[in-house]
Amino acid sequence: MTDAAPTTIDEFRSRLASVTDGLPKRLRQCADYIAANTDRIAVSTVAELASGADVPPSALMRFCQILGFSGFSEMQKLFRDAYAPGWPDYTTRLRNLKDSGAGSPSALLAEFVEAGRLSLEQLAKSADETALSQAVALLARADTLHVVGLRRAYPVASYLTYVLEKLAVPAILHDHAGRLDHRHALRPSDACIAITFAPYSDETLSLAQDARSRGLPVVGITDHLTSPIARLSSVVLTVPEVDFGAFRSLSATLALSLALAVAIGTARG
Amino acid sequence: MTDAAPTTIDEFRSRLASVTDGLPKRLRQCADYIAANTDRIAVSTVAELASGADVPPSALMRFCQILGFSGFSEMQKLFRDAYAPGWPDYTTRLRNLKDSGAGSPSALLAEFVEAGRLSLEQLAKSADETALSQAVALLARADTLHVVGLRRAYPVASYLTYVLEKLAVPAILHDHAGRLDHRHALRPSDACIAITFAPYSDETLSLAQDARSRGLPVVGITDHLTSPIARLSSVVLTVPEVDFGAFRSLSATLALSLALAVAIGTARG
DNA sequence: GGCTTTTTGGAATTTTTATTCCAAAAAGCC
DNA sequence: GGCTTTTTGGAATAAAAATTCCAAAAAGCC
Numbered sequence: 001m002t003d004a005a006p007t008t009i010d011e012f013r014s015r016l017a018s019v020t021d022g023l024p025k026r027l028r029q030c031a032d033y034i035a036a037n038t039d040r041i042a043v044s045t046v047a048e049l050a051s052g053a054d055v056p057p058s059a060l061m062r063f064c065q066i067l068g069f070s071g072f073s074e075m076q077k078l079f080r081d082a083y084a085p086g087w088p089d090y091t092t093r094l095r096n097l098k099d100s101g102a103g104s105p106s107a108l109l110a111e112f113v114e115a116g117r118l119s120l121e122q123l124a125k126s127a128d129e130t131a132l133s134q135a136v137a138l139l140a141r142a143d144t145l146h147v148v149g150l151r152r153a154y155p156v157a158s159y160l161t162y163v164l165e166k167l168a169v170p171a172i173l174h175d176h177a178g179r180l181d182h183r184h185a186l187r188p189s190d191a192c193i194a195i196t197f198a199p200y201s202d203e204t205l206s207l208a209q210d211a212r213s214r215g216l217p218v219v220g221i222t223d224h225l226t227s228p229i230a231r232l233s234s235v236v237l238t239v240p241e242v243d244f245g246a247f248r249s250l251s252a253t254l255a256l257s258l259a260l261a262v263a264i265g266t267a268r269g
Numbered sequence: 270m271t272d273a274a275p276t277t278i279d280e281f282r283s284r285l286a287s288v289t290d291g292l293p294k295r296l297r298q299c300a301d302y303i304a305a306n307t308d309r310i311a312v313s314t315v316a317e318l319a320s321g322a323d324v325p326p327s328a329l330m331r332f333c334q335i336l337g338f339s340g341f342s343e344m345q346k347l348f349r350d351a352y353a354p355g356w357p358d359y360t361t362r363l364r365n366l367k368d369s370g371a372g373s374p375s376a377l378l379a380e381f382v383e384a385g386r387l388s389l390e391q392l393a394k395s396a397d398e399t400a401l402s403q404a405v406a407l408l409a410r411a412d413t414l415h416v417v418g419l420r421r422a423y424p425v426a427s428y429l430t431y432v433l434e435k436l437a438v439p440a441i442l443h444d445h446a447g448r449l450d451h452r453h454a455l456r457p458s459d460a461c462i463a464i465t466f467a468p469y470s471d472e473t474l475s476l477a478q479d480a481r482s483r484g485l486p487v488v489g490i491t492d493h494l495t496s497p498i499a500r501l502s503s504v505v506l507t508v509p510e511v512d513f514g515a516f517r518s519l520s521a522t523l524a525l526s527l528a529l530a531v532a533i534g535t536a537r538g
Numbered sequence: 539g540g541c542t543t544t545t546t547g548g549a550a551t552t553t554t555t556a557t558t559c560c561a562a563a564a565a566g567c568c
Numbered sequence: 569g570g571c572t573t574t575t576t577g578g579a580a581t582a583a584a585a586a587t588t589c590c591a592a593a594a595a596g597c598c
Contacts, residue, residue, distance in 0.1 A: 024565095024574075024575060024576090025575085025576095026575075026576065026577095027575085040352075042311070042312050043311050043312060043348075043349040043352050044349075045554085045555060045556085046555070046556060046557090047554095047555075047556090055576090055577095056576075056577050056578065057555095057556080057557090057577095057578090058557085058558085058559095058576080058577065058578075059575095059576070059577080061556075061557060061558085062575095062576095071556070071557065072555095072556065072557085073555095073556065073557090073583095073584090079312075080312040080313075083308075083309075083311070083312045104402075104532075105398070105401045105402050105404075105405045105528060105529070105532040106396070106398045106401060106402075108527075108528040108531050108532050108535075109392075109393075109396055109401065109524065109525065109528035110393065111528075112523075112524040112525075112527045112528050113389045113390075113392060113393045113521075113524050115524075116385070116389050116520050116521075116523070116524050117386055117389050117390070120382045120385050120386050120389075120520070121382075121386070123378075123382060124378075124379065124382045127375070127378055129374070129375045132374045132375060132378065133373075133374050133375075135374075136374045151431065152428070152431060154427055154428075154431070155424035155425065155427050155428040155431075155523075156424065158423055158424050158427060159421070159423075159424040159519065162420065162421060162423070162424075163516055166515070166516075177446055244527075245531060246435070247432055247435075247527055247531070249520070249523060249524060249527065250428065250519075250523050251385050251389070251518070251520035251523065251524070252382075252385075254381075254385070254424075254518060254519055254520065254523070255378065255381040255382050255384075255385050255518060255520070256378065256381075258377075258381045258513075258516055258518065259374060259377040259378035259380075259381050260374070262377050262514060262516070263372075263373075263374040263377050266372055266377075293544080293545060293546090293595095294545085294546095295545075295546065295547095296545085314584085314585060314586085315585070315586060315587090316584095316585075316586090324546090324547095325546075325547050325548065326547095326548090326585095326586080326587090327546080327547065327548070327587085327588085327589095328545095328546070328547080330586075330587060330588085331545095331546090340586070340587060341585095341586065341587085342553095342554090342585090342586065342587090
């Protein structure tokens with residue numbers, strides 16, 4: 001109760017977690033609200049936070065003291081010092097880039113950077129952890145992984161295959177080079193990763209279909225749960241990719257693919 | 270002078286820019302300091318900002334009014350409210366993902382998302398606008414673009430080629446499939462884009478060397494100005510890609526490549 | 539160089555915000 | 569059910585911050 005005040009945000013979080021249980025009703029409301037709105041501490045007043053937590057200001061004051069601070073101000077100082085908004089000089093710079101005129105290379109770069117960043121943020125927010133774990137489990141116990149992705153999904157498919165290979169996971173990239181078809185390489189103990197975005201590529205769907213009818217598990221990486229690949233897949237991973245102009249950044253898709261590959265590599269030991 | 274107060278941060282910035290010239294000494298100090306520290310407005314007091322700008326608090330108050338606000342508090346409100354969509358649940362969510370245990374798929378995803386985001390931010394901060402414009406100019410007046418990038422640079426090279434093709438810019442991907450070599454396709458009126466990261470691929474360097482000795486302009490996309498591709502290039506674009514584990518996110522490289530491709534497409538009309 | 543206008547700094551004031559304290563309510567205990 | 573302890577809400581107070589105002593200084597003008 002009279003411990004020293006947390007001096008870092010990580011310390012703050014663990015203190016918060018350790019103190020939350022065994023707190024009376026009102027103080028618990030404070031703890032819950034603060035945990036869910038940690039980011040607003042730096043820019044709010046006691047009254048604002050208290051009303052958000054639906055408690056009187058005095059309750060919130062007491063709560064700050066329970067965490068070890070002398071009062072609200074001391075707690076706020078921690079967050080104000082650490083405050084680095086999602087736009088330090090980064091946003092300023094983006095703005096400068098864009099200001100150099102619509103259509104200029106710099107402005108385009110700014111747009112694509114922004115599209116990539118948004119995609120990644122949305123991925124973090126919307127990623128389905130359960131599906132991801134299922135996909136890893138499924139793919140980790142397969143012998144060989146068959147990766148397919150064409151057109152704009154091709155860079156992802158090729159990188160995924162590259163990383164899998166580096167991790168000593170047997171993987172075949174079905175790239176349709178020379179219209180050669182390796183679908184007879186699909187063995188029942190294998191698994192398939194199919195990547196496709198609207199407009200969905202027939203060749204990709206066809207390979208997934210083939211894998212499915214041979215009894216291979218199929219993991220689909222696509223843009224929506226309504227994508228045609230969904231019906232063919234055992235597990236579907238959706239990626240909310242933000243386009244700029246007609247082109248998608250692929251940042252989110254690559255991040256997801258990398259995570260998938262490394263998780264598979266780890267699971268296989 | 271008595272315009273309405275800015276209601277968005279963009280508006281704020283342009284107001285600031287338009288008002289800065291023709292301001293007396295002290296007020297100008299305010300303008301400069303605020304422009305450089307916009308991000309701290311939300312979490313500072315008048316006194317703190319004033320002392321940062323090395324002016325008395327009253328000067329800063331006057332400055333707020335010149336911008337159209339009734340006072341400092343109104344200006345601060347703009348930034349405190351706008352802060353909501355910076356980290357709101359995104360950072361919390363990332364944290365949750367990571368908390369699910371080191372090595373878990375979710376934790377890996379969080380790491381790659383973070384690596385990608387950092388890469389993009391650094392790219393925005395460090396991008397060399399001049400070099401980018403030069404590269405676009407050089408590539409826009411070439412007949413055919415020869416794109417080369419192997420191993421981990423291959424996904425980038427392939428996507429770049431895909432996008433160029435979509436934009437009706439003639440492009441050849443030198444993918445070394447079947448060890449076939451297209452270097453005789455290099456014509457003096459063409460140009461070359463070579464992408465390579467440490468450890469630099471010999472084949473990529475060799476093709477760039479060839480292009481150079483035939484008098485083609487070479488644009489290098491690489492990790493450092495000291496990269497071996499730099500000596501072979503007419504223009505070098507560096508990308509500060511953040512790795513996680515042994516693998517790079519490629520987000521920044523792809524964003525840069527996309528911007529390059531679209532700028533070339535636009536410049537060619 | 540004197541006069542007018544603009545700019546400046548700081549002290550005084552007002553407003554807002556944080557913090558304390560205590561009586562009432564609730565919860566726990568015998 | 570009465571007694572003790574804990575928890576709570578709100579009014580009172582203290583502290584801090586924002587804002588105003590004005591006299592002095594500086595700059596501009598004739």
